Amino acid sequence: MKIAAYRLIFLAGLIALWWLASTMVERNLVPSPWATLLAARQLIAEGRLGGALLDSISIYLGGYAIAILVGIPIGLIMGTMRTLGKTLEIFVYALSATPRVAFIPLIIVFLGLGAQAKILIIFLGAVMPILINTYAGAQNADQELIEMARSVGARRRRIFGSIILPGAVPFILVGLRVGATIGLINTVVAELYTAVKGLGGLLAIYGNTFRMAEYFVIVLTLAMIGVIVTEALRFLETRLGRWRRSDVVV
Amino acid sequence: MIVSNAPLQHGTTGGPETAPHRIVLDGVCKTFGAGDKAAGTVALKDVNLSVRDKSFISLLGPSGCGKTTILRIVNGLIKPDSGKVLISGAEPRPGPNMGFVFQSFRLIPWSTIRGNIEFALVESIKDKAERQERADRYIDLVGLSRFANAYPSELSGGMRQRVALARALATEPDILLMDEPFASIDAQTRELMQLELMRLWSARQSVALFVTHSVDEAILLADQVVLMGPRPGRILEVIDVGLERPRWKYDIRAEKRFIELRAYLWDRIRTLVLTDPESDFYGRDLGNGS
Ligand SMILES: Nc1ncnc2c1ncn2[C@@H]1O[C@H](COP(=O)(O)OP(=O)(O)OP(=O)(O)O)[C@@H](O)[C@H]1O
Ligand SMILES: [Mg+2]
Numbered sequence A: 001m002k003i004a005a006y007r008l009i010f011l012a013g014l015i016a017l018w019w020l021a022s023t024m025v026e027r028n029l030v031p032s033p034w035a036t037l038l039a040a041r042q043l044i045a046e047g048r049l050g051g052a053l054l055d056s057i058s059i060y061l062g063g064y065a066i067a068i069l070v071g072i073p074i075g076l077i078m079g080t081m082r083t084l085g086k087t088l089e090i091f092v093y094a095l096s097a098t099p100r101v102a103f104i105p106l107i108i109v110f111l112g113l114g115a116q117a118k119i120l121i122i123f124l125g126a127v128m129p130i131l132i133n134t135y136a137g138a139q140n141a142d143q144e145l146i147e148m149a150r151s152v153g154a155r156r157r158r159i160f161g162s163i164i165l166p167g168a169v170p171f172i173l174v175g176l177r178v179g180a181t182i183g184l185i186n187t188v189v190a191e192l193y194t195a196v197k198g199l200g201g202l203l204a205i206y207g208n209t210f211r212m213a214e215y216f217v218i219v220l221t222l223a224m225i226g227v228i229v230t231e232a233l234r235f236l237e238t239r240l241g242r243w244r245r246s247d248v249v250v
Numbered sequence B: 001m002i003v004s005n006a007p008l009q010h011g012t013t014g015g016p017e018t019a020p021h022r023i024v025l026d027g028v029c030k031t032f033g034a035g036d037k038a039a040g041t042v043a044l045k046d047v048n049l050s051v052r053d054k055s056f057i058s059l060l061g062p063s064g065c066g067k068t069t070i071l072r073i074v075n076g077l078i079k080p081d082s083g084k085v086l087i088s089g090a091e092p093r094p095g096p097n098m099g100f101v102f103q104s105f106r107l108i109p110w111s112t113i114r115g116n117i118e119f120a121l122v123e124s125i126k127d128k129a130e131r132q133e134r135a136d137r138y139i140d141l142v143g144l145s146r147f148a149n150a151y152p153s154e155l156s157g158g159m160r161q162r163v164a165l166a167r168a169l170a171t172e173p174d175i176l177l178m179d180e181p182f183a184s185i186d187a188q189t190r191e192l193m194q195l196e197l198m199r200l201w202s203a204r205q206s207v208a209l210f211v212t213h214s215v216d217e218a219i220l221l222a223d224q225v226v227l228m229g230p231r232p233g234r235i236l237e238v239i240d241v242g243l244e245r246p247r248w249k250y251d252i253r254a255e256k257r258f259i260e261l262r263a264y265l266w267d268r269i270r271t272l273v274l275t276d277p278e279s280d281f282y283g284r285d286l287g288n289g290s
Helices: A002-024 A033-046 A048-080 A082-097 A100-111 A115-139 A143-151 A156-193 A198-208 A212-240 B067-075 B113-121 B128-141 B157-170 B187-204 B215-221 B256-275
Strands: B011-013 B021-032 B041-052 B056-060 B082-087 B098-101 B175-179 B207-212 B224-229 B234-240
Touching (some): A033 A048, A033 A212, A048 A082, A048 A115, A048 A156, A048 A198, A048 A212, A082 A115, A115 A156, A143 A156, A143 B098, A156 A212, A198 A212, B067 B175, B098 B157, B113 B128, B113 B157, B128 B157, B157 B187, B187 B215, B215 B256, B224 B256, B234 B256
Parallel strands (some): B011 B041, B056 B207, B056 B224, B098 B175
Antiparallel strands (some): B021 B041
């Protein structure tokens, strides 16, 4: 609980700095916290923030969910089938090193500017860290535990279910967290590049028209989504990691 | 000298002379890590060993002489490069019929102690309640009832080793393979566990292969002590202990036979370690018991 207090103090410090910046920077490029709050109230009252949020979150969660459904199974298969994994990994690494925003024009050509294109862009961003971390987790399975399981007569299916998969969970969760962050980034990117909608759309509108208070509201909303998603995943991590000693930092 | 067998070609060990051979190793060789260029480590070279039913065998020898490798081959976890292995007349196959206490406990960190023991019972006991009952009985046997719901990370090293022992015992196997099962248990608990193991073994009369670095422990528990040497790993000698059972009924350490055996084995091992050019302690002057 001490931590919560320190965090609040730090937050207060940040807001103070923000306020200071708003008084010093010229041309009203930085809105004051108070102006931002007023803008937020107005945006909420007009229903614009809610609408944009719903737009963004639905494509974000859509793309992210597909990334999970694709990334985890492929990672597990690659990690348990050695030859297949070794064959494919170089292609996976190559693809993950390619900036996937490079595909956006191509995606627009094929899918247009609608939700499908956005979901694909988010999917492409989120799937790689999920896949690669899952792969690493399955590959790093504890060989000694696997041998122990073989010695008590466990077959492949049980070895997978009770040794390899649970052993990979911490890796998978890291992948989910990184994937969630990249997915969020790609949500905004997708909304900026395709049909200007959602939070990314508002960002573009307010940014181009120098309505900085509104602009800040959107940025803060995005930050909030990021915090909520990663904190939820962190919570899941501690729940699933109860077997760890409490003095181990997670 | 009381020790009869000179280096044996075919070490036959066993309790009752009439019992059939439960474990037979015939000309077993195993080399690790031999590649196109690398020569590899010869872990076992031409190992012959026949173990009679209902006998307790201690494997004794310097580090790296292939003790763990023998247990893994007997369990069927790895195959020898050449030679024959027969367990009850058949190919070795891992399963609840053999219990293995690993040198490095190998507990599942995300399972409770009870879960860890039940893990070994899944193949042999289908009924859940019965499985838990059996697990709890063996947790109690190693004195860890209070920790049945704890996770391995909450236990000390010695406690974890006892869980590993309980897991191997719980399937009530015909063959028990134990790789230094008491190495990290404190002296008092160790004596208790040795006693408990002797009791269990004499009640069930299964075959036990017991790896240890402690000469005392090797003699105390076994019908036969198998002395092994390193580089290449091989059996040097099989020695009948010949001390009366049950051994907890008298002070075995005071017996003349025990003292002689102990002195002999110590001497052999010391010579092995000090004359092996690859040993970490080659050529040190520790020879005269000073
Ligand atoms: N998986 C492996 N890969 C490569 N070399 C191995 C492997 N397992 C064992 N060895 C080698 O084989 C030899 C025998 O190993 P083993 O583990 O059987 O020895 P040990 O008698 O059990 O030793 P210790 O008393 O130290 O446990 C050693 O030289 C070891 O380096
Ligand atoms: Mg060993």
